Every structure is written in structure tokens, then in C-alpha cells.
Amino acid sequence: MKLVTIIGARPQIIKAAALSRAIRNHYADRIQEVIVHTGQHYDDNMSQIFFDELQIPRPDYNLHVGSASHGVQTARMTEGIEAILIKEQPDFIVLYGDTNSTLAGAVAAAKIHVPIVHIEAGLRSFNKSMPEEINRIVCDHCSTLLFTPTKAGLENLKREGFSIDEGGPSTPSTGSGTEGSGTAKPTIDNPKVYHCGDIMYDNSLHFANIAEEKTDIIQRLELKGKPFILATIHRDSNTDQPQRLSAIFNALIQLSKECQVVLPLHPRTSKLLKTNLEEKLQEQIFNSPNIILIPPVSFLEIIALERHAQLVITDSGGVQKESYFFKKPCIILRPETEWVEIVHTGNAILADADGSRIMDAWQHFKNNPPTTFPNIFGDGHAAEFMLDKIISCKVL
Ligand code: UD1
Ligand code: UDP
16 A cells, blocks of 8 residues: 655654654555655754654655745645656545645645545634634545544534444544444545544654653753743744734743743744844843743654643644643643643643733642643554554455
8 A cells, every 4th residue: 555645844744753653663564655745844953853853754755845825835735746646646645734735735635536544634723714724624625534633623523514433432542433434435525534542642652751861951951850831832823913922922021030931933933023023022032041042942852841841831733732741731822722622621721822811821820730631632552543544444
């Protein structure tokens, strides 16, 4: 069986590590994976670093699309992916998440009848002003196999008309999933949905101890034994709106009076910080001894930071979840989240870009640090589960 996997943005490269590892370890005799990097992310610390550190095979193709407007970027990717699919004739294309690379893969594949496997299907923010919401809806509705990491994802797909076999087991930790309708071979018009756990959870479990051994970021930043907050900000709704970006950074300055704040800066944010924040605020941020601004870090480094932080503040989807994996409370800098379970369990609070809500959430977690983190994200073997289902679908 041949799979063409599309990656492009940082979180997709990291997710691909789990699937490629599972193929290498358990399915090498049955599955050939062709990796296509769209080039959406291209700085070394947004791309190459993960291939080196997480032992992801070198991409077979790199489209080098780089940064551009949504339309231009997606169009360039779609053109490149279509040509590769025609040449490679895969059994499936594998798409992760909700970026423009996902959208391009979905459009290119669906139009030339290459069946789509969507990993991280069913997530919804119910906010169509997010580019990611458009991307994930389109991808889900063009897919043949949909792997949803959470029960909320499953419910969303049900609501959108996907047929779910209610009789099927639905607990991912048993290594099984909730299947779509019937035993007929799945197609784009008769797709199959599986609830299977989160592939990022596979990675976090796999790399947590390796990170402890192989990184020295905690020592390097002189954080050993000190409480600190880990912050990440990159969502366009925050970076592109000066008022929201200022509110977030003002809150971080407030917090830094009580606790050190470590902030690995996404390149989007580094650029917009300089144009969208007043000079005085920039000076405060750059001169504060308690705000440690650093370039994007590697995956092993970020999970070491997540593991040692007292609390996480983020607008990232991946970092929200990882804070939960490592049993840390999380303040989410968005009005809503796709990962609703972590809010419902009380381990994360939606604070939007609102200074007083951020400070209230901080006070809340300081006084009531959460102690229970129920298993929401599966058993750490989502990748193997998905590969089994992909293989069995081919032989149906
Ligand atoms: C993209 C995804 C977002 C995801 C995020 C992960 C879309 C629409 N957005 O957002 O869902 O959460 O990746 O990080 O696909 N840049 C660099 N170097 C790089 C990459 C980007 O400098 O290697 C800068 C460029 O100025 C670029 C900007 O960051 O214009 C934004 O990059 P882009 O890939 O368009 O969107 P992200 O904000 O990274
Ligand atoms: N990440 C990383 N280095 C960083 C910041 C994040 O390796 O400096 C990882 C993080 O652990 C998570 C993924 O990148 O696995 C999340 O990517 P990002 O926040 O860019 O995007 P999102 O998940 O919001 O789409």
C-alpha cells in the first residue's frame, strides 16, 4: 500500500513523526509512505529541526511554497500536490489537522479521486472567521477515512450528517474505535469515521523521557527549581489585531511581576510584535528581566518546558493539549477552543485576549491547582490504530 502524506506547518511535521515511526516499526513490509513537504513553514527552527530531532524521514518532495496570502499559498500547494498524486498514484493521501497545507491536499486529492485519510477530523471551533475552521470542514467533507481524536469530534461529525455505527465500541484506550456505517468499502460518498485518540498524545508519551535526557533547556534558561509560566502566541486573530496583541502582552507583563514567563516566539508573532505594539510596550517586554523571549524551540525542548512549567498560557491547539498531557493548567488565549473537554474538566480556562480574564484565570489556578486529568486522548497508540484501519480498508 502506498500513502502520500502531506505536511507543511510545524504541528503537522511533529504529528507525522508518530505515523512514520509506527510505519517503520510495525508496517514497513506493508506500507510505503511518500512524504510531501509543502514548504509552508521553512525556517530551520519551524521545520528542519523536527526532522533531525524526531527522526522523521526526509521528505520525498518539497514544494517550497513559502509564505503568501491564503489564496496564493493554497493554489501553489494544490498545483504541486496534484502533480505528485498523478505521478505517485497512491492508495490514500494522509492529511493532518487544519492548515492551508491540509486544504490544498484535500482539494487536489478529492478532484482526482484519491481517497483522503484525515487525521484530527471532526474538530470545530464554530467560528468561521478562523481560516482553520474552513480548512477542516472542507477536508472532513472530502475525506474517506476520518480519524477523530475526541468524543467532541465524533459528535460534531454526527451532527454534520456523517453516519456513525452506534453499536461500535468507542473507547480508544481499548484499541478500538467507533466505526462508520456498514461493511461496504468506504468512499468519499460513504466515509468511515473512527474515534481513535490523539496522535500528539502518542508523541508526547514517546518523547517525554527522551526530552528529559536529551535537552538542557531548563538548565540553560536557569529555570531549574523555579516556578515559571510557558506562553506561546501565534493565532492570526491575536497577532494581527494590535488591540488584542497589546492586551495579551500587557497581561504577560503583569504576570511576570509574580512569576517568570518563558515565551518561544513564533515567527509570525516576532514580526508583528514590532509593527502592532506601541514602542513603549515593546520596550517593557524586551527589557523585562522576567520575560524570557526566545526563538521557537525544538519539540523536545517545548515538552521539557511544558513538563516543568507551573502553568501554560497559549492560543496554540497543540500546546493546549500538551499542557493537559503533562497535567498543567492552561489559560487559553481564545474565545473558544476545539478541545472543549479540557475546559469542561476544569483544567483549562478560556480567557480570550482579555487582560482581566487572564489575571482571574491565573488567580484561580494559583489557588486551585487542578489535580485530576481524566484520560480523554486515548492510549498513546492512535497511529497503530489508524494504520490498521487504513490497511483493512484497502482489503475490504
Ligand atoms: C499556520 C496555520 C495555523 C497553525 C500554524 C502552526 C494556516 C492558515 N495556518 O499559521 O493553523 O496553527 O501554522 O504554527 O495554515 N513565517 C516565517 N517562517 C516560517 C513560517 C512562517 O517567518 O518558517 C512567517 C511569515 O511571515 C508568514 C507568517 O509567519 O507570513 C505566517 O505563516 P503561515 O504559515 O502563513 O501561518 P501561521 O501563522 O504559521
Ligand atoms: N512547538 C514546538 N516549539 C515551539 C512551539 C511549539 O515544537 O517553540 C510544538 C508544540 O509542542 C506542538 C506544536 O508545535 O506540538 C504546536 O504547533 P503550533 O502551536 O505552531 O500550532 P497549532 O497546534 O496551534 O496548530
